[in-house]
Each structure stands twice: as structure tokens, then as C-alpha cells.
Amino acid sequence: MTGPFEGHLRARRDAGRKLLIPYITGGLGENWTEAVEAAVAAGADAVEIGIPFSDPVMDGPTIQEASDRALTAGATPVSVLDEVRQLQVEIPLAVMTYYNLAFKAGLHRFASSLHDAGVSAAILPDMPLEECEPWAEAAGEAGVEMVLLAAPTAPDERLVRICERAQGFVYGVGLLGVTGERAALAASASEIAVRLKQVTDMPVLVGVGVSTPEQAVEVCRHADGVIVGSAIVRQLLDGHGPDGVGDLVRRFREALDG
Amino acid sequence: MVMQEPSPEGRFGEFGGRFVPETLVPACQALEAAFRTAWADDAYRKRLDGLLNDYAGRPSPLTECGRLSEELGLRLLLKREDLNHTGSHKINNVLGQALLAERMGKTRLVAETGAGQHGVATATAAALLGLECVVYMGEVDIERQALNVFKMRLLGADVRAAASGSRTLKDAINEAMRDWVATVETSHYCLGSVMGPHPYPWMVREFHRVIGEEARSQCLQLLGGDPDTVVACVGGGSNAAGIFSGFADTDTALVGVEPAGGAAVGRGVPGVVHGSKSYLMQDEFGQVQEAESISAGLDYPGVGPEHSHLAAIGRARYEAVTDDEVIQAFQLLARTEGIIPALEPAHALAWISRARAELSGQTVLLNLSGRGDKDVPQMMEILS
Ligand SMILES: Cc1ncc(COP(=O)(O)O)c(C=O)c1O
Numbered sequence: 074m075t076g077p078f079e080g081h082l083r084a085r086r087d088a089g090r091k092l093l094i095p096y097i098t099g100g101l102g103e104n105w106t107e108a109v110e111a112a113v114a115a116g117a118d119a120v121e122i123g124i125p126f127s128d129p130v131m132d133g134p135t136i137q138e139a140s141d142r143a144l145t146a147g148a149t150p151v152s153v154l155d156e157v158r159q160l161q162v163e164i165p166l167a168v169m170t171y172y173n174l175a176f177k178a179g180l181h182r183f184a185s186s187l188h189d190a191g192v193s194a195a196i197l198p199d200m201p202l203e204e205c206e207p208w209a210e211a212a213g214e215a216g217v218e219m220v221l222l223a224a225p226t227a228p229d230e231r232l233v234r235i236c237e238r239a240q241g242f243v244y245g246v247g248l249l250g251v252t253g254e255r256a257a258l259a260a261s262a263s264e265i266a267v268r269l270k271q272v273t274d275m276p277v278l279v280g281v282g283v284s285t286p287e288q289a290v291e292v293c294r295h296a297d298g299v300i301v302g303s304a305i306v307r308q309l310l311d312g313h314g315p316d317g318v319g320d321l322v323r324r325f326r327e328a329l330d331g
Numbered sequence: 332m333v334m335q336e337p338s339p340e341g342r343f344g345e346f347g348g349r350f351v352p353e354t355l356v357p358a359c360q361a362l363e364a365a366f367r368t369a370w371a372d373d374a375y376r377k378r379l380d381g382l383l384n385d386y387a388g389r390p391s392p393l394t395e396c397g398r399l400s401e402e403l404g405l406r407l408l409l410k411r412e413d414l415n416h417t418g419s420h421k422i423n424n425v426l427g428q429a430l431l432a433e434r435m436g437k438t439r440l441v442a443e444t445g446a447g448q449h450g451v452a453t454a455t456a457a458a459l460l461g462l463e464c465v466v467y468m469g470e471v472d473i474e475r476q477a478l479n480v481f482k483m484r485l486l487g488a489d490v491r492a493a494a495s496g497s498r499t500l501k502d503a504i505n506e507a508m509r510d511w512v513a514t515v516e517t518s519h520y521c522l523g524s525v526m527g528p529h530p531y532p533w534m535v536r537e538f539h540r541v542i543g544e545e546a547r548s549q550c551l552q553l554l555g556g557d558p559d560t561v562v563a564c565v566g567g568g569s570n571a572a573g574i575f576s577g578f579a580d581t582d583t584a585l586v587g588v589e590p591a592g593g594a595a596v597g598r599g600v601p602g603v604v605h606g607s608k609s610y611l612m613q614d615e616f617g618q619v620q621e622a623e624s625i626s627a628g629l630d631y632p633g634v635g636p637e638h639s640h641l642a643a644i645g646r647a648r649y650e651a652v653t654d655d656e657v658i659q660a661f662q663l664l665a666r667t668e669g670i671i672p673a674l675e676p677a678h679a680l681a682w683i684s685r686a687r688a689e690l691s692g693q694t695v696l697l698n699l700s701g702r703g704d705k706d707v708p709q710m711m712e713i714l715s
Contacts, residue, residue, distance in 0.1 A: 127618040128604055130508045131352045149616045173603045177617025201356045224354035250513035
């Protein structure tokens with residue numbers, strides 16, 4: 074029953090590799106797809122592509138700004154997925170977006186459009202466990218794996234139930250807060266990794282507040298990998314382009330490979 | 332049974348639910364449990380009633396309009412929420428939530444505000460109970476509601492500008508939710524309307540039920556029965572939910588009035604934002620549209636889920652009025668009754684005035700949700 078996205082991550086993890094998933098906001102600048110390719114070339118194990126939403130409540134200032142810019146430039150779910158479809162990459166792709174974009178399109182239609190664009194997993198950060206059933210069904214039919222978030226506020230029994238439903242990987246939320254770069258790694262990042270590893274053997278990746286290669290290494294003492302969003306997106310916002318993204322991903326890769 | 336408890340999942344028909352980041356789910360569950368226990372606890376209810384009466388000034392009067400009734404050709408009654416402490420209905424909900432926060436051991440209140448009335452009420456309750464208070468307000472609203480910003484600061488609140496998106500109420504809610512995600516262990520999110528994730532739409536309606544219950548018995552005394560029509564303005568829909576709940580099981584017609592530029596029920600289609608499924612103004616892809624209204628308190632593209640349900644089952648109807656009609660109604664009430672209304676309930680009067688032929692000869696109860704002091708500077712500019 075393990076889907077291809079999860080299978081890919083499991084195989085790499087079981088081979089002893091720490092997993093690295095950079096996040097890039099779809100539609101951010103003319104050459105955002107080149108940034109995806111640069112991230113892949115620099116050693117990403119999968120890439121998470123954000124479909125920008127008008128009201129991203131789980132995102133801090135960096136990804137808010139990226140979303141605003143992409144939307145102002147005219148990005149839509151359709152335009153972003155059209156560009157994703159053209160990507161030639163050898164690793165699986167995930168999409169992160171908010172529930173309303175899927176809901177408005179129709180859950181089944183949205184899930185199929187992800188699949189048709191070559192996306193094999195999706196993260197909807199404003200869809201908690203209790204609301205996931207309709208999406209689980211639609212995504213399942215379309216062959217899209219449903220990643221679920223697990224937060225530090227969840228009691229252990231809830232973590233168990235989340236891991237039972239999650240597919241692809243379980244996304245450990247590294248801190249109490251929204252996405253964004255932080256000077257230091259929160260203690261909660263390692264804690265959520267430890268707690269999740271105790272209850273599941275599916276890949277456990279930690280994101281939100283993992284901003285530097287050193288922080289990634291620290292979390293990966295317990296986690297199977299990291300998701301790096303704001304630090305990567307900042308490269309694009311600051312005009313460093315695909316090369317900036319590639320360089321940063323390479324630094325994470327080298328640090329994780331030790 | 333309408334306007335009772337939602338389903339265990341927080342649904343009113345197909346609307347509602349709990350669409351929040353996973354981080355907030357345990358806090359929503361804890362809040363629901365705390366509310367259920369408190370609401371059934373005599374000591375809590377007594378303390379809340381005590382504050383509502385001796386601090387906020389309840390019960391609010393029912394005023395029968397003389398000159399305006401004659402002018403409109405109907406019998407107009409006003410439920411005077413404008414006379415509450417802090418100047419609007421918002422205090423009913425805030426006192427309930429602040430006492431709950433204290434019960435849950437939270438030391439900090441986070442709130443969003445549009446017109447500033449909910450922010451002022453929250454800052455007031457925080458001062459009263461010795462809680463820390465942070466209020467998010469859109470940059471546009473900070474400008475047009477300067478008086479309330481000053482009041483909140485005077486009351487000891489930290490007022491923070493929401494600078495993203497349309498820089499109005501919707502964006503203030505985004506910022507408040509982001510704050511709550513980061514501070515959930517010590518903070519209670521004191522949401523200001525019947526929206527957001529379960530249990531808020533239900534809980535906030537229950538805190539405002541007092542409006543409807545008082546009005547029902549006041550009407551019974553005055554009229555010997557129920558009014559023909561109850562009218563209230565709808566932003567998120569809390570004052571409307573409060574007064575509707577007193578008449579939901581009667582034959583009284585219920586009318587919610589939205590601004591034309593923020594008519595979620597009138598122009599929206601179902602969507603999911605800010606924690607629940609409800610009618611929402613959005614584009615073809617599901618991006619939330621920016622509302623545009625003269626009234627900061629109604630400048631919101633969504634609506635509470637129970638109103639979507641009441642509209643869907645036909646128990647309430649929802650109408651929209653233009654800014655120009657509101658400006659007329661604002662002056663009309665001042666000139667004929669000596670009452671300067673807030674711009675929000677002026678929407679309700681604007682619809683009554685427009686629909687006077689249809690309402691001719693009826694007894695119409697308007698929920699006068701707030702007073703107009705905050706809007707006077709803005710109206711001075713518009714009318715000069
Ligand atoms: C006086 C008054 N009425 C109504 C509203 C709108 O809120 P709701 O629709 O929740 O009653 C506000 C909001 O600021 C208000 O200040």
C-alpha cells in the first residue's frame with residue numbers, strides 16, 4: 074500500500090541517507106522552475122512546491138511575501154501545475170497549498186490535476202486529522218499521497234492516529250509557530266522527531282524553523298530528514314535566483330551527508 | 332431544531348468544522364471542553380451574569396421609535412446594544428471568553444478587530460481581569476478608526492498593524508491566528524464573531540444569545556407576542572446570531588444585512604478559510620477576495636457558518652445594501668430619533684428603509700449593535 078513518494082523516501086532513508094526536501098513557492102519569478110531543477114541537481118530528495126494562496130495562515134513573512142508576489146504576477150493553481158508538468162526531474166514532487174484551493178476546484182478534480190502534473194504527494198496545512206477524510210478519499214483515488222502534519226501540541230495518542238493516516242511522510246512541525254527562519258533551532262524540533270520516531274517507521278521529516286545546515290544536522294540526529302522553506306525562498310526573494318537556491322541546497326546536502 | 336448545538340464535528344448542516352493548522356487542534360478541543368463545563372457551571376454563569384449586569388449594563392433597553400416608525404410606515408423597535416459598556420454588543424462575547432481564558436489558566440488574550448469595537452471590548456476585559464492583551468488590526472482600519480486604536484492603547488493593549496493583503500479585518504484574523512499558533516500555550520484567541528473553527532461559531536453565538544432572550548421577553552411585554560421581522564447587520568454575524576437565536580423557533584422573519592462590497596451570503600459560494608466552511612467571496616480558483624465597505628466592522632469576505640446554514644435552509648434571508656444607503660440611514664436615525672448608530676447597524680436600517688413597502692404595517696425589531704461615536708470622524712469627512 075506504500076505509494077511511490079513514500080517508497081522513494083523509505084528506500085533512500087534505509088540506505089542511510091538523511092532526507093532533504095526544499096520548498097519553493099510556485100510562480101515566484103520567471104525562473105522558479107529552474108530553481109526547482111537547481112535544487113534537484115544540488116541533492117534534494119524531493120521538492121515541495123507551494124501553490125500560492127491569498128491567506129496563508131501557517132506561513133510567516135517570507136513565504137507570505139513570496140505568495141503575494143506570485144499571486145500579483147498572476148500565478149494560479151492551473152498555471153503553477155502547467156509549469157510543474159514541464160519539469161524534467163528524477164525525484165518525486167509534492168505540493169503544499171491550502172484547503173480552499175482544493176475545495177474550490179473540487180477535491181477529486183484537484184487531486185487528479187496534481188497527479189496529471191506529475192505530483193505524487195500533497196500537504197494541506199489547514200486540514201487537520203479530523204477534516205482529512207474527504208481529501209484522503211479524493212487523493213487516494215488519484216494516486217496522490219496525503220502528507221499530514223504532526224505538531225508539538227499533540228498528545229502521544231494523537232501522534233499515533235496521525236501516523237496511521239499519513240502517507241508519503243509525516244511532517245513534524247518543528248516549533249510552535251508559523252514558517253520562517255529562526256536564529257536557533259527550537260528544542261521542540263528534536264522533541265517532535267523523537268516522539269514521532271517512537272510511534273512510526275514511516276519517514277519522519279521536520280520542517281518549520283529549520284533554517285541552516287547546522288540546524289538540519291541537529292534535527293537529523295533524530296529525524297529522517299528536513300523540509301527547508303523560508304531560507305530557500307529567501308534566496309529567490311533576494312534575487313539570488315536558481316543559482317542561489319542550488320548553492321544553499323548543496324550546503325544542506327553536504328552538511329547532512331557529513 | 333435551528334440554532335441549537337452543532338454536530339460533534341462543529342457542523343451546522345454542511346457548514347462549519349475545524350480547518351486549522353494541526354498545532355491548534357488540541358487548543359480548540361480544550362476550549363470546547365472548557366466551554367461545555369463552564370456553560371453548565373452555575374458559579375461561572377453567575378459570575379458572567381454579574382459582569383454583564385453590573386459592569387456592562389445589561390439588560391439593554393428596547394426602544395420604540397416614534398417619529399421614525401411614522402416616517403417608515405411600520406412599527407420600529409430598537410434593541411439597544413449601543414448602550415452597553417464599550418458601545419456595542421461585542422462585550423457580551425468578550426466577557427464570556429475572558430472568564431473562560433482565566434479558567435483555563437491563560438494569561439494573554441489575542442484578538443483581531445475591524446472597526447475596533449471588538450478590540451476595545453477585549454482590551455477592556457483584559458484590563459478588568461488583569462490579562463495581557465494583543466490586538467491585530469488592519470493598517471487601513473487603524474487609519475479610519477483612530478479613536479478606537481487610542482482607546483485600546485489607553486486600556487493597556489498592544490495594538491499591532493496587519494500589513495498584508497487587503498490590510499483589513501481578514502488580514503487581522505490571519506495575523507491573530509499566526510500569533511495563536513506561536514503562543515497557544517499561554518494565549519487564548521478571543522475571536523470576535525461567530526466564525527472560525529469549532530467551537531467558536533457556537534460558543535460566540537451562545538454568549539450573544541442574551542440579546543435574543545432579552546429582546547424576546549421585552550417584545551412579549553410590549554407587544555404581547557413576537558415581532559414580525561428581526562433585522563441585524565452581518566459581518567461575521569455575531570450580533571445577528573445573538574438576536575436571531577431568541578426568535579429561531581418562532582414565525583418571526585429573520586433578515587441579515589450585509590454590505591454590497593462584502594456580501595458573503597449574497598455573492599459567495601462555499602469555501603474554507605479562517606477555520607470553517609462557509610459562504611465566501613472568492614475568485615474562480617479559490618483565492619479569497621477583498622471585501623470593500625464603508626464600515627470597517629463589516630469589511631469581511633466571509634460569514635459565520637451558521638448563517639450559511641440558515642440561508643441554505645431558508646430560515647433567514649440575507650440582503651445587501653450600498654454604502655450610499657448606509658450613509659442615508661446613519662443620518663436618518665440621528666435626525667428622527669436622536670440616536671447616532673454605528674455604521675454597521677446602519678446597514679440594517681438601510682435595508683428596512685429600502686424595504687419599507689414590503690414591511691409596511693409590520694412590527695420590525697432592529698438590533699442596534701453599536702453606537703456611532705467611532706464613526707463620527709469618518710462621517711464628518713464624508714458629509715462635509
Ligand atoms: C457595532 C458593530 N456591529 C456589528 C459588527 C459586525 O460584527 P458581527 O457581524 O459579528 O456582529 C461590528 C464589528 O466590528 C460592530 O462594531
